[in-house]
Amino acid sequence: MSDRVLTVSSSPHIRSKQTTMSIMRDVLIALAPASILSIVFFGWKSLLLIAICIVSCIAAEAAMQKFMKKPITVGDLSAAVTGLLIALNLPINAPWWVALIGSVFAITIVKQLFGGIGFNFVNPALAARVFLVASWPTHMSGSAYLPADAVSSATPLAIWSGESAGELPSILQMFLGNGVYGCIGEVSAAALILGGIYLIIRKVITPVIPLGYLGTVAVFSLIAGLGFDGMLFQLFAGGLMLGAIFMATDYVTSPATPLGQLIYAIGCGLMTCIIRFYGGYSEGVMFSILFMNIASPLIDKYIRAKKYGEVKKNA
Amino acid sequence: MVTKRATFKGGIHPAYNKHYTESLNIEDMAPVKQVVIPMAMHIGAPCSPVVNKGDKVKMGQLIGKAGGFVSANIHSSVSGVVAAVEKRLTSDGQMTMCVVIDNDFEDTPCDEIKSHDIERLTKEDIKEIIASAGLVGLGGATFPTHVKLAPPEGTKIDHVILNGAECEPYLTSDDALMKEYPEKVIGGLKIIMKLLDQQKGYIGIESNKPAAIAAIEKLADETIEVYTLDTKYPQGSEKHLITAITGREVPSGALPSAVGCVVSNTATAASVYDAVMNGKPVYERIVTVTGSGIKTPKVLKVRIGTMISEIIEFCGGLTDDAKKVILGGPMMGFAQYTTDVPATKGTSGILCLNAKDAAIQEPSNCIKCAKCVGACPMHLMPMYIAAYSQKLDYDKAAEYNALDCIECGSCAYVCPAKRPLVSAIRVAKREITAKRKKEQEAKK
Known part of the structure; x- marks a missing residue:
């Protein structure tokens, strides 16, 4: 007994099994259906883009941390998640070097320079997409979305907004994603919803942000007079599902309380609709989430949890 | 008697791990040669020893006198001779004044241990008995019971609640008590009800203790309401038990009496019963000895002042890979660097964890998952x-x-x-x- 060294630590002495790594692994699993469908719809080049982004994100993180003499934390898989999200937000014709530069930008500039995981002020994958769209617009829009065997001419939102001519796919097509053009991971609403349900079941996310975001877009669409089909079209089109389920729910850049999250989600939905319906840009998800990312510390400052036993009169 | 379901908002669902001991009966810990009884094992002022080295003491005899209103008398847990009155290491990591008694293994009871006729006791008598018997909250907080049962002037009490939640994982002490001594729990509750002029009493028990709920319900008459509480940590927190049963929230910084409630642990109620009916002060308690690091988990009745190391030995000793010994439960208990400290009134459990369960994970950056x-x-x-x-x-x-x-x-x-x-x-x-x-x- 006397020679045994007992561990002493502060309570609690038990911890849940969920870790940062297990959460990131769950996000990767949840993105698997959309990733697999991107390869089915767009071919092997999708796989190549995914591989380039994931590998360069991990490599960039490791290199940056080594350079800054910090512990290397690529094992938490957060860089892999960022990489996969960047890839799924690329058009199929994006060149390999665009994928690489976007990944390095997301990890080194947006994530590591601000302090690494937990300290980025906007979603790194989204910031990378904005950076790429602004830097190489020709590689990130228009014909960049069209595979070699394309039968249509543009993304559904571009057609709907009148930016491009062409025939809109059916709502069922939009839901499943077959024959729809867009970023490689955003075309199948069904695959993304499946991933979202998995994340909710695994308690990685709560439904507040996705439902608040999608609900706002749905209500706005009906109010704007788009009708029921028009509303479904808006929900399934473009990056909304990918954004509402996987990007807006990024912990670091969304508020902490359920009420704060609802405000944030409604903000995302309103901005998306305003940009889509009245703006000059056919897709609004990316900018809406980035804007609300920046607003989220402000939301957290004012919307705090209402504590137990808050001053109550004659309870 | 009505059974109702209740809970609160927030909380967690940890692995409960009650299987180690939940089917066991309470066993008496073998008598030990010497007990070390600390003079500070409750919230409030420490006691002053009233015996000296060489004095003969009887079981249940007063050895430490309360150091003020918020304090609780301390009694000998064995009969024998005082071997020392000196500072010893206690489970709070401090050197605390202790009365060390050599056991004569006779268990000669002191004169105060005798049955009372409750009908002839006035409220003042009951208060006096509870105060002199050194009763404290046995859930682990060890707040003096006579203070709790004397709500501030002018507050109106309308809910007397017994806490049988036992929401700490691993621990089954209260569970065993409710199963084996439901009459003491209910008897104690009725004494508290009498003291506070209540027509109704409430008991909250977590849903993972069906046998305890059944045992209590069987004895509960129309004046007792049994609530089945959702199994969720920390359901046994005083505030959250009140919220679950009454729907009221205790205001920030205020006592439960501010919302008309007095809450006692079930084990405390049983000790109220023992003190008032049989004149028995608190000199023993039920301790759950459990976890992956102990050879034979047990639910024991332990004399206060028994060394933790002796209790562990009585349970077959620690396993070879045991790495952590915690007094109390895994959520709020205190890890010990040595087992050479005595069990106190607040020792609800001795949780021994093996290296795997005791492993500490390195913290990483907050990802603001909320x-x-x-x-x-x-x-x-x-x-x-x-x-x-x-x-x-x-x-x-x-x-x-x-x-x-x-x-x-x-x-x-x-x-x-x-x-x-x-x-x-x-x-x-x-x-x-x-x-x-x-x-x-x-x-x-």
Whole structure:
């Protein structure tokens, strides 16, 4: 007994099994259906883009941390998640070097320079997409979305907004994603919803942000007079599902309380609709989430949890 | 008697691990040669020893006199001879004044241990008995019972509640007590009801103790309401038990009596019964000895002052890979660096964990997942309080209501980054309290 060294630590002495790594692994699993469908719809080049982004994100993180003499934390898989999200937000014709530069930008500039995981002020994958769209617009829009065997001419939102001519796919097509053009991971609403349900079941996310975001877009669409089909079209089109389920729910850049999250989600939905319906840009998800990312510390400052036993009169 | 379901908002669902001991009967711990009884094992002023080295003492005899109103008498747990009155190491890590008694193995009871006729006792008599018997909250908080049962003047009490939640994982002491001695639990509740002029009494038990619920229900008459509580940690927190049963929230910084409630642990109620009916002071308690690090888990009736090491030996000893010994439960208990400390009135459990269960994971960056916000039963924002505490910005931590934290550990339990949230918040609470005290003194 006397020679045994007992561990002493502060309570609690038990911890849940969920870790940062297990959460990131769950996000990767949840993105698997959309990733697999991107390869089915767009071919092997999708796989190549995914591989380039994931590998360069991990490599960039490791290199940056080594350079800054910090512990290397690529094992938490957060860089892999960022990489996969960047890839799924690329058009199929994006060149390999665009994928690489976007990944390095997301990890080194947006994530590591601000302090690494937990300290980025906007979603790194989204910031990378904005950076790429602004830097190489020709590689990130228009014909960049069209595979070699394309039968249509543009993304559904571009057609709907009148930016491009062409025939809109059916709502069922939009839901499943077959024959729809867009970023490689955003075309199948069904695959993304499946991933979202998995994340909710695994308690990685709560439904507040996705439902608040999608609900706002749905209500706005009906109010704007788009009708029921028009509303479904808006929900399934473009990056909304990918954004509402996987990007807006990024912990670091969304508020902490359920009420704060609802405000944030409604903000995302309103901005998306305003940009889509009245703006000059056919897709609004990316900018809406980035804007609300920046607003989220402000939301957290004012919307705090209402504590137990808050001053109550004659309870 | 009506059974109702109730719960509160927030909280967590840890692995309960009650299987080690939940089917066991209470067993008497073998008598030991010597007991070391600390003079401070309750909240409040320490006791002053009233015996000297060489004195003969009887079982149940007063050996430490309460050091004030908020304090509780201490009695000998064996009969024998006082071997020493000196400072010894206790489970709080301090050197505490202790009365060391050599056991003569006779268990000669003192004169006070005799049955009373409850009908002939006045309320004042009952209060006096409870105070002199050294009763404290046996759930682990060890707040003197006579203080709790004397709500401040002018407060109207309408709910007397017994806490049978036992929400700490692993522990089954209260469960065993309710199954084996339901008459003492209910008898104790009725005495408390009489004391506080209540027509009704309430008992809350978590749904994972069906046998205890059945045993209590069987004896509960129409004056007792049994509530089946959702199995969720920290359901046994006084505030959350009140909320579950009455729907009321205890205001920040106030006592349960502010919302008309008095809450006692079931084990405390049983000790009220023992004291009032049989004149028996608190000199023994039920202890769950459990976990992956003990050879034979047991639920034991242990004399106060028995060394933890002897209790562990009685349970077959620690396993070869045992790495941690915790007094209390895994959520709020205290890890010990040595087992050479005595069991006290607050020792509800001895949890022994093997190396795997005791492994400490390295903390990583907060990813602001806000799981702690959802888990906090006080509805605070633990991640911000802890972050400000670690940046030494205690004013900001106070602004985020650090002082309302009940240190239940739910936040640290759910944290995927394994951050030491509770420890950081504890530091903030201490600093804030110290600063306020200083400011108050400066005003004088």
